[in-house]
Amino acid sequence: MRIAIIAYQGVSPFMLSTPLAVFGEPFLASGHEVMVCGESSRISASGGLIIETAHPLAAAAQADVVILPGWRDAGEAVSPGILRQLRTAHERDAIVVGLCLGAFGLAEAGLLDGRRATTHWARAAELRARYPAVRIDPEAIYVDDGQVVTSAGIAAGLDCCLHLLARVSGIAEANRIARQLVVAPQRGGEQPQLIDRPAPATSAERRVADILERLWATPEQNPSLDELAARAGVSRRSVSRHVRARTGGSLGGWLRRARIARAQDILLRGEKGLERIAVRSGFPDAPSLRKAFRGELGMTPTQWLARQRAG
Structure with missing residues (x-):
């Protein structure tokens, strides 16, 4: 090419x-x-x-x-x-x-x-x-x-x-x-241009940023806002505000994209069994994985993998 x-x-x-x-x-x-x-x-x-x-x-x-x-x-x-x-x-x-x-x-x-x-x-x-x-x-x-x-x-x-x-x-x-390149791999085209994404300035912001990095690496976790607030030492409202500032959306939406990215990596490595791939990626089951793929990418995991192989 x-x-x-x-x-x-x-x-x-x-x-x-x-x-x-x-x-x-x-x-x-x-x-x-x-x-x-x-x-x-x-x-x-x-x-x-x-x-x-x-x-x-x-x-x-x-x-x-x-x-x-x-x-x-x-x-x-x-x-x-x-x-x-x-x-x-x-x-x-x-x-x-x-x-x-x-x-x-x-x-x-x-x-x-x-x-x-x-x-x-x-x-x-x-x-x-x-x-x-x-x-x-x-x-x-x-x-x-x-x-x-x-x-x-x-x-x-x-x-x-x-x-x-x-x-x-x-x-x-x-x-x-x-x-x-030390840039985030999760930004999709639909993410808005105008969101406040400053570098972490306070210790609380740095703790939230670190938590998000760990969640991206291990998206099978499913922490609640209360649990994240306890880890960061801030209120639920502050966690939500920090997450939105850094990701442009909710914690749930960001975790869904992280789990889809994990599933994509597993699929590309040739592993079989959507049920097992779903669990390893943080989804409760294969139907949830298919629903997330359709919602974010407009296709099923199988269709997405076939497109990647064709490309």
Whole structure:
């Protein structure tokens, strides 16, 4: 598989490096290719950096995935050469990705008409006004619409690229790379952009954060809010507030995602027996496991595993 990342004058070094970090050495060692394709061989990036690109923009025509990592200004038209590559990629059934303001490029190319998409929350209203045919979801951190994928701003690009890696190489590999990058593997595209997720500041917040980390590692536990409150030395209300601030939702929803992730890892290791897998993942039984998969992923565990093997 070939992945082309488009570099342009004024590109953000962070946005450009995001897909490079996710599709790094392990991905390349598996026989895949990652190309940084520039509008010119020498790119002036933001922050005063100069980047030399090894591939011309035209090389993106050979890629299975074409990524536009942001755009320098939402109010500025994307260059005709980039638009041509995006349209060409779409016509030959490649996956086209717009990270952050890169969604404006995809919309300008006409690739988002009639599709659900997202972008940075601060520019979502502008995207909707300029491209009314696009179904904007201003809260999602990324949207996978099959052949076209968009993400919200900055850090959400990591989540989006990890999701793409899971599509290509499986969820286990995506989780492994997430651990190497020291980012959470559990963020789904439906998680809202605007939640308060500060670094733990007080001792109580640090204790709650540590408890959540241990629960992610051992999701078969089923603690009540009262038990967590006792461990953290705070009230039930404080635990709920800290959990929502760190995860964007309830303790139950976060535990469900943790258990689904554990079940996915077990399934990918080839273990059999949904009843046993359910219990090892923290679900009471196989029907509960199937219900959680359908609710979160829209498919059964068996269907999900078949899709991973096909990918």
